[in-house]
Amino acid sequence: MKQNKDLYNDLADLFKTMGDQTRIKILFCLSKKEMCVLDISELIGMTHSAVSHQLANLKAARMVKAIKKGKEVYYSLDDDHIEKLFDLAIEHVKEGR
Amino acid sequence: MKQNKDLYNDLADLFKTMGDQTRIKILFCLSKKEMCVLDISELIGMTHSAVSHQLANLKAARMVKAIKKGKEVYYSLDDDHIEKLFDLAIEHVKEGR
DNA sequence: TGAATATATGAACATATATTCATATATTAA
DNA sequence: TTAATATATGAATATATGTTCATATATTCA
Numbered sequence: 001m002k003q004n005k006d007l008y009n010d011l012a013d014l015f016k017t018m019g020d021q022t023r024i025k026i027l028f029c030l031s032k033k034e035m036c037v038l039d040i041s042e043l044i045g046m047t048h049s050a051v052s053h054q055l056a057n058l059k060a061a062r063m064v065k066a067i068k069k070g071k072e073v074y075y076s077l078d079d080d081h082i083e084k085l086f087d088l089a090i091e092h093v094k095e096g097r
Numbered sequence: 098m099k100q101n102k103d104l105y106n107d108l109a110d111l112f113k114t115m116g117d118q119t120r121i122k123i124l125f126c127l128s129k130k131e132m133c134v135l136d137i138s139e140l141i142g143m144t145h146s147a148v149s150h151q152l153a154n155l156k157a158a159r160m161v162k163a164i165k166k167g168k169e170v171y172y173s174l175d176d177d178h179i180e181k182l183f184d185l186a187i188e189h190v191k192e193g194r
Numbered sequence: 195t196g197a198a199t200a201t202a203t204g205a206a207c208a209t210a211t212a213t214t215c216a217t218a219t220a221t222t223a224a
Numbered sequence: 225t226t227a228a229t230a231t232a233t234g235a236a237t238a239t240a241t242g243t244t245c246a247t248a249t250a251t252t253c254a
Contacts, residue, residue, distance in 0.1 A: 004125070007190065008118050008122055008125070010190040011115075011121050011183070011186050011187065011190060012115075012117055012121050013116075014116075014186055014189065014190060015115035015121075015186065016113070016117070016241095017116070018108075019109055019110075019111075019112035019114070019116040020109055020242075021105050021106060021109045022242080022243090024105045024108050024109050024112075025105055028105070036201085038199095038201090047243080047244075048200080048202095049202085049244070049246095050244075051201095052201060052202055053202085053242075054242085056202075057242095062193050068201095068250095070200090070251065071201080071250075071251045071252060072200060072201085072251095073202095079189070079192070081185055081186075081189035081192075082189075085182065085185050085186065085189070086108070088178055088181050088182050088185065089108050089111055089112065089182065091178060092111065092176070092178035092179075092182070093104065093107040093111060096159050117211090117212075119212075119213090133231085134230070134231060134232090135229095135230070135231090144214075144215095145230080146214070146216095146232085146233085147212075147213055147214075149230095149233080150212075150213080150232085151213095152231095152232095153233085154212095165220095165231095167221065167222075167230090168220075168222060168231080169229095169230060169231085170231065195254100197253085198254095200249100200251080201248100201251100202247100202249070202250095203248075203249095204245105204246090204247085204248095205244105205246090206245085207243090207245105208241100208242090208243085208244100209240100209241085209242080209243100210239100210240080210242095212238090212240095213236105213237085214236085214238100215234105215235090216235090216236105217232100217233085217235105218231100218232075218234095219230100219232070219233095220232095221228100221229080221230080222227100222228085223226100223228080223229095224225100224226085224227080
C-alpha cells in the first residue's frame, strides 16, 4: 500500500473537505453562480466569520477560487469535478432511501 | 435551503465517511476483491479492532456489505457508485499536482 | 482624513471522532 | 466441553475540527 500513501492522503483530504454541511451548502450556492461572503452567509444563515473560515478551507483544498472586485471577493467553483462528484453522490444517497 | 436539509446532511455524511485514510484504504482493498477483517488489517497494517470499528462505520453508511462464511465475515463494496466516486476524485486530485 | 463596509484571521471553546485496550460473542476443531 | 480463532463492541484517551468572539486588514465613499 505504501506507494499510494500520498494518493490516499489526498483523497481523504478532498472527501474530508466535502464532509461538512456548511461547506456542502457553500458549494451548492457556488454551483448556481459566483457569490461573495455576505451573499453566502445570508443564504445559508451563518455568520460571515464562519463562512469566511470555511471558504478559506475550500480554497486551500483548491475547490473554490476567489476574485477580488472592489471591496468584495467573489468565489466560484474551481473546476467541474466538484459538481460531478456531487451528482454521483446524490445518486448514491437517493438510491438508498 | 431548507427543503434540501436532509440531502445536505446525507451528502455530508457520505463524504465524511470517505474522508478518512483508514476507510479509504479499506475501500481500496475491497475494490480489488471481497476480504475479511484479518486480510484487511494485515494489508493496511492496522489492528483488527480498528479495522472492525471502521467496517462498522462503512456498513452503517451502506458503503460495504458483509457476508458471514463460517468464522469469517467477508466484506465487499455495496455498489459501484463508490468506485466511480473514487475515480472522479482521483482525477481531481491528480490534476492539481 | 475618517467612517463605513467587506473580508480575513488568531485564539478559545466545544464537539466529534479515530484508535487502543479490554472484553464479549460466535464459530470451528480437538 | 475446552481451546483456538475471527470478529464485534464499550469505554477511555487523544486528537482534530467547526463555530464564536474579538480584532485586523483592505477598499470605498463622504
